[in-house]
Amino acid sequence: MKRILIVLLLALTATANAQISKMLGLWNTFDDKTGDMASCVQITEHNGTYSCVVLNMYDKNADGTYSISEPPYKTGYEHVVGSQLFIEMKEHKGHLKGKVYDPESGKTYFGKVSYNAKTDELVLRGSLDKAGLLGRSQTWKRKK
Numbered sequence: 197m198k199r200i201l202i203v204l205l206l207a208l209t210a211t212a213n214a215q216i217s218k219m220l221g222l223w224n225t226f227d228d229k230t231g232d233m234a235s236c237v238q239i240t241e242h243n244g245t246y247s248c249v250v251l252n253m254y255d256k257n258a259d260g261t262y263s264i265s266e267p268p269y270k271t272g273y274e275h276v277v278g279s280q281l282f283i284e285m286k287e288h289k290g291h292l293k294g295k296v297y298d299p300e301s302g303k304t305y306f307g308k309v310s311y312n313a314k315t316d317e318l319v320l321r322g323s324l325d326k327a328g329l330l331g332r333s334q335t336w337k338r339k340k
Contacts, residue, residue, distance in 0.1 A: 222339035
């Protein structure tokens with residue numbers, strides 16, 4: 197019985213680590229209100245702490261395609277490119293947990309990042325409370 201429990205625990209740990217490693221890389225973020233592609237971010241890991249930096253912003257063209265925004269950026273968005281979005285983000289039971297910075301508002305929230313293997317998408321939940329009850333979620337899509 198002990199062997200079965202140990203094997204199950206090892207399998208769950210391996211699955212959680214595989215989920216976390218799939219979060220690394222480039223992701224496109226989307227505007228909550230319009231659904232338009234907003235930015236490209238990069239998630240990296242160093243010594244068990246995960247970082248997420250905004251690499252660039254997107255502009256929507258008249259034909260519905262997107263192009264990378266060039267400076268000068270729209271008023272209020274000058275400081276977004278280069279912003280660090282994750283603060284003290286660490287692996288916790290197959291998710292990332294820590295704090296998330298919203299560069300638009302300048303506020304920091306409790307954060308949780310989950311990977312959806314079926315859709316190859318990330319769900320970022322920012323909330324006022326640690327339990328995640330009072331907040332909002334964003335879905336990020338892997339940059340292809």
